Amino acid sequence: MMARHTYENMGKCLCYKGACPTFRHNNLSKGLFCALGKRQPLPEKKGCPCNSCLVWVECGLTGLYFCTREILEEGGR
Ligand code: SF4
Ligand code: SF4
Incomplete structure (x- = not known):
């Protein structure tokens, strides 16, 4: 699962x-690294x-540290 890159979500982001x-x-x-993906x-x-x-709650995300992870599309593994 991933979050969408919207102003609304950006406003909720704790990062x-x-x-x-x-x-x-x-x-x-x-x-909003859960939508944008990891940093380099x-x-x-x-x-x-x-x-x-x-x-995180509304989008049913799992795991932490999205700034360090590959973001998988829905249905990805
Ligand atoms: S789940 Fe983490 S990366 Fe995603 S919007 Fe919230 S604080 Fe930011
Ligand atoms: S560890 Fe990364 S993804 Fe998690 S809150 Fe901090 S900046 Fe956002």
């Missing part, structure tokens, strides 16, 4: 709102609050 130590530690920008270079994992995010 860039100070909640994520990985975002801060790696000086990431933007957010791959961020060092320092914690991920995605499962507290409304997008």
Whole structure:
């Protein structure tokens, strides 16, 4: 499952709102990585609050650290 890249979802994303130590530690920008996919270079994992995010719940996402993962299309493995 993946999230759609919409302004509404971007507004709900916790990545860039100070909640994520990985975002801060790696000086990431933007957010909504569950729709946009992983960053390069791959961020060092320092914690991920995605499962507290409304997008995560509403889109039925699984797993964390979308900024480090390949995003699979629905039906992908
Ligand atoms: S699930 Fe994670 S990457 Fe996706 S919108 Fe929420 S905080 Fe951002
Ligand atoms: S996907 Fe998770 S670890 Fe990566 S920036 Fe967003 S909240 Fe942080």
